[in-house]
Amino acid sequence: MRTKMREIGVLFALMGWGLVMPQAVPAWTPTRPVEAVVHTGPGGGSDIFARAIADLLQKEGLVPQRLQVVNKSGGGPTVAMAYLAEKKGQDHTIAFFTGVWVTNPLTRKEAKVTVKDLTHIARLVLEPAMIAVKSDSPYKNAKDFIEDAKKRPGQLRQSGGSVTGRDNLTRLVIEKATGAKWTFISFPSGRERIANLLGGNVEMMVIEPQEAREHVRAGNLRVIAALTEKRLPSFPDVPTTKEQGIDAPLVPQARGVVAPPGVSRDVAGYWEGVFDRFVKTNSWKKYLEENLFEDGYLKGPQMNKFFDELTVQMREILKEAGAKIVR
Amino acid sequence: MEALSDLLLGLSVALTPANLFWCFVGVFLGTIVGVLPGLGSPATIAMLLPLTFRLDPTTAMIMLSGIYYGSKYGGSTTSILLNVPGESASVVTCLDGYQMARQGRAGPALGIAAISSFIAGTVGVLGLMLIAPPVARFAVRFGPPEYFALMCLGLAMVVFLAGKSMIKGLIATLFGIWLAGVGTDIFTAESRFTFGMMELLDGIDFIVVSIGVFAVAEVLVNLESQAGAELFKVPKGLRNLLPSLQDLKDSRFAFVNGSVVGFFIGVLPGAGSTIASFLSYGVEKAFSRHPEKFGTGAVEGVAAPEAANNSETGGALVPLLTLGIPGSATTAMLLAALILWGFRPGPLLIQENPVLFWGLVASMYVGNIMLLILNLPLVPLFAQILRLPYFVLAPAILGISIVGVYSVSQSLFDVWMLGVFGLLGYLMRKLDFPAAPLVLGLVLGDRLEQSLRQALMMSQGHLSILVMRPMSAGLLLLTVVILLMPVAGKIRSWRLKAAEEGI
Numbered sequence: 001m002r003t004k005m006r007e008i009g010v011l012f013a014l015m016g017w018g019l020v021m022p023q024a025v026p027a028w029t030p031t032r033p034v035e036a037v038v039h040t041g042p043g044g045g046s047d048i049f050a051r052a053i054a055d056l057l058q059k060e061g062l063v064p065q066r067l068q069v070v071n072k073s074g075g076g077p078t079v080a081m082a083y084l085a086e087k088k089g090q091d092h093t094i095a096f097f098t099g100v101w102v103t104n105p106l107t108r109k110e111a112k113v114t115v116k117d118l119t120h121i122a123r124l125v126l127e128p129a130m131i132a133v134k135s136d137s138p139y140k141n142a143k144d145f146i147e148d149a150k151k152r153p154g155q156l157r158q159s160g161g162s163v164t165g166r167d168n169l170t171r172l173v174i175e176k177a178t179g180a181k182w183t184f185i186s187f188p189s190g191r192e193r194i195a196n197l198l199g200g201n202v203e204m205m206v207i208e209p210q211e212a213r214e215h216v217r218a219g220n221l222r223v224i225a226a227l228t229e230k231r232l233p234s235f236p237d238v239p240t241t242k243e244q245g246i247d248a249p250l251v252p253q254a255r256g257v258v259a260p261p262g263v264s265r266d267v268a269g270y271w272e273g274v275f276d277r278f279v280k281t282n283s284w285k286k287y288l289e290e291n292l293f294e295d296g297y298l299k300g301p302q303m304n305k306f307f308d309e310l311t312v313q314m315r316e317i318l319k320e321a322g323a324k325i326v327r
Numbered sequence: 328m329e330a331l332s333d334l335l336l337g338l339s340v341a342l343t344p345a346n347l348f349w350c351f352v353g354v355f356l357g358t359i360v361g362v363l364p365g366l367g368s369p370a371t372i373a374m375l376l377p378l379t380f381r382l383d384p385t386t387a388m389i390m391l392s393g394i395y396y397g398s399k400y401g402g403s404t405t406s407i408l409l410n411v412p413g414e415s416a417s418v419v420t421c422l423d424g425y426q427m428a429r430q431g432r433a434g435p436a437l438g439i440a441a442i443s444s445f446i447a448g449t450v451g452v453l454g455l456m457l458i459a460p461p462v463a464r465f466a467v468r469f470g471p472p473e474y475f476a477l478m479c480l481g482l483a484m485v486v487f488l489a490g491k492s493m494i495k496g497l498i499a500t501l502f503g504i505w506l507a508g509v510g511t512d513i514f515t516a517e518s519r520f521t522f523g524m525m526e527l528l529d530g531i532d533f534i535v536v537s538i539g540v541f542a543v544a545e546v547l548v549n550l551e552s553q554a555g556a557e558l559f560k561v562p563k564g565l566r567n568l569l570p571s572l573q574d575l576k577d578s579r580f581a582f583v584n585g586s587v588v589g590f591f592i593g594v595l596p597g598a599g600s601t602i603a604s605f606l607s608y609g610v611e612k613a614f615s616r617h618p619e620k621f622g623t624g625a626v627e628g629v630a631a632p633e634a635a636n637n638s639e640t641g642g643a644l645v646p647l648l649t650l651g652i653p654g655s656a657t658t659a660m661l662l663a664a665l666i667l668w669g670f671r672p673g674p675l676l677i678q679e680n681p682v683l684f685w686g687l688v689a690s691m692y693v694g695n696i697m698l699l700i701l702n703l704p705l706v707p708l709f710a711q712i713l714r715l716p717y718f719v720l721a722p723a724i725l726g727i728s729i730v731g732v733y734s735v736s737q738s739l740f741d742v743w744m745l746g747v748f749g750l751l752g753y754l755m756r757k758l759d760f761p762a763a764p765l766v767l768g769l770v771l772g773d774r775l776e777q778s779l780r781q782a783l784m785m786s787q788g789h790l791s792i793l794v795m796r797p798m799s800a801g802l803l804l805l806t807v808v809i810l811l812m813p814v815a816g817k818i819r820s821w822r823l824k825a826a827e828e829g830i
Contacts, residue, residue, distance in 0.1 A: 041656075042369045043373065043657075043659050052666075055377055069373070073736075075518065078525060079529070082525055108516070108518070110521070110523060154787055157785060163513075185785065187597075191654075195467055195597075201471065214671050214675055217675055218673065218675050220674060
């Protein structure tokens with residue numbers, strides 16, 4: 001009886017300790033440099049994003065160790081995601097995801113993991129998109145373009161990246177909503193997409209505001225629609241597709257942070273805490289503003305619903321477009 | 328005149344002590360990166376980026392671009408000495424550079440590479456200053472049909488690379504094009520010839536294949552010949568270690584050709600220095616009075632591709648200057664770095680930040696001079712490496728090849744692939760198949776297929792788009808002319824023979 005009492009006493013003491021400590025010292029902190037996996041090569045969108053975040057985290061003093069960007073490119077995000085699967089349950093590794101992490105595994109039999117298997121840390125930004133044409137184009141708004149595309153099905157052309165990327169998915173949803181048809185041409189690099197638009201080899205492209213801003217200011221490009229719920233503060237005169245009567249769902253492009261599958265609650269909690277504090281800093285707000293990103297902050301546990309809904313929506317769009325869906 | 332005042336503004340920036348110092352750091356690091364096979368300039372720039380956040384942006388740009396063009400100087404070193412291409416653009420340099428080294432002319436080869444890099448690097452910067460706006464309009468007109476035609480022209484270079492048997496050259500090219508098809512098809516996001524292996528999803532890295540079929544195959548072939556036999560002669564005396572006046576005279580046309588070809592290819596956002604180096608080699612051989620010397624140690628065969636490779640740097644900045652579009656992957660990386668410094672890269676960047684851009688351009692003049700001064704004294708030093716007995720050199724070459732290939736993407740799979748392609752290269756040597764056309768097919772194959780499919784998507788499947796556009800038609804016509812050259816040569820020799828026999 002006495003021993004039992006002592007045990008209970010110890011138990012209470014431990015519980016009390018447990019209740020007080022988490023606020024003061026996190027259960028886990030990195031003790032060596034942290035790998036930050038990206039699925040693009042040096043200079044790719046995700047690579048630049050990761051390097052910027054790594055630098056900001058350091059400047060704000062939020063992570064005691066260095067974040068080291070590791071490029072694992074191959075088959076879109078396939079190689080990077082498989083690398084994370086190999087690191088199952090291990091700490092000191094995080095990764096930066098984008099929308100293709102959701103869509104790509106749907107059409108790829110080589111993919112071993114989906115974004116559902118990974119540990120969700122934070123969704124950080126939503127990248128808005130717009131429709132741009134050359135400045136001497138006859139299309140003054142999205143309706144002009146759609147009308148012409150209906151008149152000459154398949155003859156108008158859009159430059160873009162991968163067919164599982166946001167720009168092609170956007171085309172598919174608008175085509176479905178309006179009945180118009182045009183051609184999507186893939187180019188491997190962003191610089192070729194713009195060069196072909198400027199050279200008149202294609203009529204239109206889906207572009208991020210940050211990329212379009214300077215070309216619009218220089219008078220090379222004209223933006224004819226915002227692919228957002230509300231007008232963009234940086235382009236207040238450009239009406240959204242909804243305003244122009246195009247009733248197509250929006251395809252979000254999200255960026256954020258995940259960790260390998262099966263990471264312990266302590267590690268996941270640590271990173272959630274870091275990014276929770278990070279999104280409140282001024283340097284983060286300044287970064288969003290400079291890059292014309294939308295704040296897309298979602299804490300880890302809330303990301304499940306976002307990924308689920310996006311997966312269902314994207315599977316439907318890709319299936320209708322005739323892509324081979326493997327899962 | 329505006330160019331002159333811009334340049335003076337740039338020089339006032341570039342010649343400050345701090346900028347001179349960082350420019351030197353950049354070109355020095357670049358030379359090292361270039362000498363080490365595998366490690367490329369985009370990866371190095373990405374790694375060093377965080378360190379430059381504390382520098383003034385102009386200074387940082389000067390240093391980072393120093394790495395970019397500095398690496399092109401260094402790339403030729405291992406190509407010439409060890410037949411290990413240091414950078415993808417130095418593959419062509421192996422063909423004649425390594426043969427020169429075997430003949431005891433490693434010094435002159437390295438010297439010519441440095442001199443032609445200097446000349447072309449400077450010409451590239453001059454072109455950037457003087458003719459950028461009209462050239463940029465040309466770059467934008469260059470759509471998928473034109474790229475397809477350019478790739479056809481590039482593939483026609485097989486005529487100059489095939490060696491003895493044209494059939495074997497063509498087979499090697501086709502095999503290269505097939506290899507380029509391995510990986511993910513960007514138009515459907517489906518994988519091809521990957522056999523379920525994830526490592527193949529991004530295709531087969533060009534540097535893995537070229538180090539395999541050049542360096543590893545060479546070691547294997549040499550091992551077979553008498554062990555310990557002296558492979559290289561290294562003459563004594565400094566004079567024999569530097570290019571002679573005759574070498575410089577022989578390379579006159581190559582300097583011009585390489586500079587011009589490199590510059591114009593550099594301007595195109597969808598081409599690159601590897602293509603430029605192959606094209607300029609072909610042009611050089613086509614116009615040479617002794618084409619039979621190419622591949623056996625012709626000094627022009629080193630000068631032309633090295634020049635093309637370096638003037639490409641100036642060309643790649645043209646679309647950036649005039650349109651705000653980077654001309655190459657490394658320029659794109661530099662541009663992205665500017666965002667992190669709070670700049671807004673785009674068409675107005677240069678107009679609104681003249682100090683940044685012209686300081687950079689002026690620093691490229693200065694950097695090219697530094698590189699020449701840095702590299703020429705290294706020539707005799709590097710040439711000494713060949714004094715090593717082959718039983719030391721052979722494992723060293725294999726070691727460098729393996730480390731180089733591994734460092735491309737830190738993948739052991741690539742090292743296995745290196746072995747596979749080394750064996751393939753060995754078999755090809757035994758069966759007298761030339762290796763260069765294989766590499767040519769691999770470099771151009773991807774782009775060939777992409778641009779053809781893009782062009783046909785543009786025209787809704789009508790092949791006429793390839794000949795209806797003047798630039799594309801012109802390039803295709805040139806391709807046909809080049810392909811007919813060996814046929815014409817054959818016919819002439821038959822007729823001569825027939826005439827002789829008839830008498």
